Amino acid sequence: MPQTGGARRRVGRPAAAVLDQAGITAAALRLIGKDGYDGLTMAALARSLHVAPSALYNHVESKRDVLLLVEDHLTALVDVTAFAAEPWESAVRKWAWSYRDVFAEHTPLIPVIAVLPVTDAPQTLAMYETVSAGFRAAGFPEERIVSAIVALESFIFGSAYDVTAPADIFDSGSMAESTPSFTGAVRSLAALGHEKPADVAFSLGLEALIAGFGALRE
Amino acid sequence: MPQTGGARRRVGRPAAAVLDQAGITAAALRLIGKDGYDGLTMAALARSLHVAPSALYNHVESKRDVLLLVEDHLTALVDVTAFAAEPWESAVRKWAWSYRDVFAEHTPLIPVIAVLPVTDAPQTLAMYETVSAGFRAAGFPEERIVSAIVALESFIFGSAYDVTAPADIFDSGSMAESTPSFTGAVRSLAALGHEKPADVAFSLGLEALIAGFGALRE
DNA sequence: CTAATAAATGAATGGCATTCATTTAGTGGT
DNA sequence: ACCACTAAATGAATGCCATTCATTTATTAG
Numbered sequence: 001m002p003q004t005g006g007a008r009r010r011v012g013r014p015a016a017a018v019l020d021q022a023g024i025t026a027a028a029l030r031l032i033g034k035d036g037y038d039g040l041t042m043a044a045l046a047r048s049l050h051v052a053p054s055a056l057y058n059h060v061e062s063k064r065d066v067l068l069l070v071e072d073h074l075t076a077l078v079d080v081t082a083f084a085a086e087p088w089e090s091a092v093r094k095w096a097w098s099y100r101d102v103f104a105e106h107t108p109l110i111p112v113i114a115v116l117p118v119t120d121a122p123q124t125l126a127m128y129e130t131v132s133a134g135f136r137a138a139g140f141p142e143e144r145i146v147s148a149i150v151a152l153e154s155f156i157f158g159s160a161y162d163v164t165a166p167a168d169i170f171d172s173g174s175m176a177e178s179t180p181s182f183t184g185a186v187r188s189l190a191a192l193g194h195e196k197p198a199d200v201a202f203s204l205g206l207e208a209l210i211a212g213f214g215a216l217r218e
Numbered sequence: 219m220p221q222t223g224g225a226r227r228r229v230g231r232p233a234a235a236v237l238d239q240a241g242i243t244a245a246a247l248r249l250i251g252k253d254g255y256d257g258l259t260m261a262a263l264a265r266s267l268h269v270a271p272s273a274l275y276n277h278v279e280s281k282r283d284v285l286l287l288v289e290d291h292l293t294a295l296v297d298v299t300a301f302a303a304e305p306w307e308s309a310v311r312k313w314a315w316s317y318r319d320v321f322a323e324h325t326p327l328i329p330v331i332a333v334l335p336v337t338d339a340p341q342t343l344a345m346y347e348t349v350s351a352g353f354r355a356a357g358f359p360e361e362r363i364v365s366a367i368v369a370l371e372s373f374i375f376g377s378a379y380d381v382t383a384p385a386d387i388f389d390s391g392s393m394a395e396s397t398p399s400f401t402g403a404v405r406s407l408a409a410l411g412h413e414k415p416a417d418v419a420f421s422l423g424l425e426a427l428i429a430g431f432g433a434l435r436e
Numbered sequence: 437c438t439a440a441t442a443a444a445t446g447a448a449t450g451g452c453a454t455t456c457a458t459t460t461a462g463t464g465g466t
Numbered sequence: 467a468c469c470a471c472t473a474a475a476t477g478a479a480t481g482c483c484a485t486t487c488a489t490t491t492a493t494t495a496g
Contacts, residue, residue, distance in 0.1 A: 012460025013474045042453060058474050114379035119391035133399035143410055145403035151423030154380050158372030161332035173337035181351040185363035192361055205369030212426025230491025231443040260484060276443050
């Protein structure tokens, strides 16, 4: 049943197409924003588009395809503008923070992205092109560009998960006495009173990577 | 139906308990080794233990619990021995490679680990204790220890995904002409003929992090 | 001895992605 | 103008999944 309220569409091809990939992507994003990734089911997606679930399969091959559409849409939101206007260090810094922030809200996509051939994701490919051109212009040896980007990306994806971790993730509970070193370190960090510990760790790692990679430039 | 062949157990509590958490963990690991994480279903797990699926719920609360048991078991396999015997740099290096190697085979656990309160995972907590003690002994300022470990872990988790990526992940296909910088960088890396590009990126990032963090020591 | 608890079975339950037969509408070729 | 083909919708399965529950039997605590 495509619609609960309102006149339901009669069987057969409608005069004007109801669905397309852009509409499916937009509906998926709305759904994710409202109910999270648990709420993103093919049935719910169909319902939000006033369509039967099977109709979706005329436009995507699988749910993974939907996630791919979402991923590519989100990648286009990552800010790469600094590569055209700023020195390499600050361009990388802005890109990395933006990249992490976008996907921290969408960690269920990370397993999809990580093994996604870039051919299937034009916006993602476009991001890589801009970033690698930035590295090249900054004097990076060509054969290290991809490895450096991959390393940064790995750090970014891992850090995106970290953003979603519960605040008390390092509470050692009843084991505190048997883990004095770790418990002390956790308390000592907490004493600094940072609002977002994930940001501190991300900044620390990112600056180390930027400094280390910066030294590779010729 | 608990068993397909053989005499099936009659209804009611058996004289000796059939299941316990250690047995469930071992069976889950066998199953994952044989059929991967897709093959790890509560039904398959029960079948491999000659038990009805519902019997599992006397020993774990949910499938997530099973993944947690597996995760904690695997963490115990991560090599932290170098922290007792070697300089900080090489200890971190060995730990990080070992950690990545263990979880590269188990990437579906990463979303679970990333948000897992350490209270629920004693082996994981033990690893943190050893590692943080190593950082402390190496002269790390206490309030930076946790952030540095988190940053390294983020990089490690992201890199574990990278290991599983298909070899042709960066093949830009028909878009090659419109992405000259990226395509050139990919070709240039390929020309080096490394067997495992993921290892090159991991090494590059890890050495940058070690160098950057090493400078924090007092 | 008896009540409570623990550990098993087996039969649901509801949700999920996906497939398929069917219907209807547009399209390209002769 | 006709006809075959393709595209896009419906609605009814299908099979798998994690989880729950009533029931049975055995052990354990008081």
